[in-house]
Amino acid sequence: MTDEGFDVGGRLRQLRLARGLSQRELAKRARVTNSTVSLIEQNSVSPSVSSLKKILDALPVSISAFFAGEETSHPRPFYRASELTEIGDGKLSWRLVAARRPDRRMSILHERYPPGADSGAEMLEHDGEEGGVVIAGQIEITVNGEVGMLGAGDAYYFDSRLPHRFRNPGTEECVIVSASTPPTFSDAGQELPHA
Template sequence: MEDSFDVGARLRQLRQEKQLSQRELAKRAGVTNSTISLIELNNVSPSVSSLKKILDALPVSISAFFAGDEPNHPSPFYRAAELTEIGDGHLSWRLVAARRPDRRMSVLHERYPPGADTGEEMLEHDGEEGGVIITGEIEITVNGETGLLGPGDAYYFDSRLPHRFRNLGDQECVIVSANTPPTFSDGGEQLHH
């Protein structure tokens, strides 16, 4: 069982494999040298969009970043403590089977605290995504159409359509979702939703 994923050590390992200095990686990613240094020392937890910018500069997908080393015969079962947190510290996105080689979809346990918003800039990326709301309510906008979903309600759409998720309620919203392909690559600064 893992307590938490060591983002700093993994970033350092990948940067050194690519034979890049902190300064060179920072320049390519459009962030400050100190940002790379603080992340590698685990003194700061990068937002999802910052991590995506840095990984795009390597280039390494989010999936490959979190993949690390999985045993040859991974177990089909994952305990709650074994899910890998890939959220930004405010939104929680816990990825199932992050280290499974050749994973062809992403399954996420998502938590949106009251007031959480993926941002005014609509998200767009390759693939499809769907999910079921477990608790709370979430407002989802897809290609200009907005719906308010509650427990048991679900969604499914082409991720290339501009989309946004907002929790306008006063209780946490929990969603179990899946998306494919699992690369989280959108060519932009943010990933998934």
């Protein structure tokens, strides 16, 4: 779930304590078990994007703000591959460009879906728009009941408030470069975002 050196548990604990919440109260607000919050804070488990998103919505903090931390210098225009922030769940890889850039108005992701990967059986819905281009492999995207199978060079663009899902039914990894706005992925209370 994390890029090297990012302490998910420590960051969650910091945000929870800053809001004066107990683990139990945060779990109740997020509708997850108390042990889920505890295990994540101890870095004993790598949370799925869905679980982490539920917890962050209860704070409320966006996924991008969670991983952003503090920008230590002025915004810069270029980022090396090693500087992209991993916000995936250990199965799906979603690497965010310029995660620590202050006042970012969009999210750009380098996404990797291994064979069989799925954004989840529960359809995603959040404010904003998103689009992307398939770089390699194939991806099945469902948007508001319409299913499309996209291959390298194909693209998508849709209103993110429509129920949607991403799935790789193929035998090779699918790579996508995507963008979404606003960068917060969803408003508090919504379920798992797709970047």
